[in-house]
Amino acid sequence: MKTLTAGRLLPLLGTLLAALLCAIGPGAGTASAHAALTSTDPADGSVVPAAPQRVVLTFSEGVLLTADSLRVLDPRGERVDEGKPAHVDGKSGTAAVGLRSGIADGTYTVAWQAVSEDSHPVAGAFTFSIGAPSKTTAKVTTAKIDPTVDALYGTGRYAAYTGFVLLVGGCVFAGVCRSSRPVQRVAVGGWLTLFGSTVALLLLRGAYTSGRGPSAVFDLAVLGDVLATKPGAALLSRLLLLSAAAVFLAVLFGSYAREDDGRTRHERRDVAYGLGAGGAVVATGLAATWAMAEHASAGLQPWLAMPVDVLHLLGVAVWLGGLAALLATLWTGEPIRRAAVQRFSRLAFASVCVLVATGLYQSWRQVGSWGALTGTEYGRLLLIKAGLVVVLVGLAYFSRRWTGRLADRTEPRKAKAPAVKAARSGKSDGVTAERAAQLARQQAALTKAAGKRKRDGDENRSGLRRSVLAETAVAVVVLAVTTLLTGTQPGRAETEQKQAAGAAGATAPAATGPAELTIDYDTGGTNGRGTAAVRIDPARSGDNTLGVSLTDPAGKPVDVPELEVSFTETRKKIGPLRASLKRLDTGRWEARGFQLPMGGEWQLTLTVRTSDIDQVTEIENVKIN
Structure with a gap:
């Protein structure tokens, strides 16, 4: 059986990553609405006897409003709302806008769009009628996320998570385990990735929430609106914290990394404490920029969910970012002592414990029930993430075993080659300075290659490198699933939304198809007796076809x-709504497009006149679904 080397493992893991992302990517992309519209006043499809003073919408969670969040259009498509939308009594889960006085009867369309408290855009429309439904209604198009902007925004979110993990994990690894040039590249690369992705997210935010497309990316007015929102403030705060992080990196990998900086042991210890405290503040602040603007800030127990989310993000960064730093060290052949790897192993174990504790709370808060764990998209993604974390822990077990077998080797000090001595002393002995420098570079390259071959020949070190590589590859997929989770409606919210819809449906009569009634009448005159067969199809709110047949x-x-x-809907005082019957044939009448605004128990009134003085009115009840 052939050994699976690092060179063969990378393409295999890349293929598995692509397959998994293709499998779970399309499903998560469809879920964009996190704050669900639960009720409206006036109700959707209802008919009110007089014009209301305002329109009120209620959502399942808080929403952020703008000047155009609510638009009320008359049947001709002209706006009849006035003033800016606002929350009702300070409740963030409501939105209301006033209406002009003296508006006419007819069907009005309410188009709404907002941003849920967890930073995702929501939009929709509904209608209501004043007096009676009109023949025409305004046509509106609700805002939709541009596919290009959506893809760029999702990529930016993934890059931001990755940059945060590499920055924090690399710095912690450098401070606790070992600082080296490869670890520095990991941390600095994380800073650059997080900074660039944050700038991109800030520019894309307005286009993402407004549905205006890529043209709005560099619109300063849109950017100003974004900065006035909570997600925009969080992104701006992240940029400010990254400025402080840049200073921290300069000290950590600059003067502090040099052993011969002239400081005493006591002074270096004081600097280490200062770096640790400052780094902890910056890292916590960076994590808080996610907690204050996404799922943790909305829904159940935000006062507890936000600090738990910060701890969860820090645990992920220390573990996975440290893995990347360890892999970079092993991959470049830099020497690393067994004690340093063991310190990281203990640190990673503590991070996993934090992840398990905070993850259980977050799962309960966002999913809420066992049924939602398998019956919602968020729950299924969470199961995938949990499975990947289990795989990570299993791989970490093998890494710990390889760590236990590591042995520190002290390599003998080699005598410097004459050419190297000549290059450093400036003496040529027949060799020019340029030639001596060239020989020195060649000697250094040969020495490094020989050392790398020797380290690669260490079975324990190679085994550790392979296991850490596998852990890092799985960690990439974990971050991808985490990014998808932030863009998916939580299972608890989806379940509550379905239950509310089911409860609303339970109050209406069951759909049984067309309603048919047989009504006997007698006007009292000659040939005044007969039977009316009434058919209402499909007997639902909205357009119906009404047919009446009379027989002797x-x-x-x-x-x-x-x-x-x-x-007539007597309980809600709607009607009477008269049908415009058209004679089709002897004894047959029909009215097409007859609109009933809502379901419920309606009173049908049939009036038959057989002569100038002979007339009768019959009343029956009919259920409209």
């Missing part, structure tokens, strides 16, 4: 001078 006692079709049918 013998069952033959019969015409009458006048026939009227109207509907």
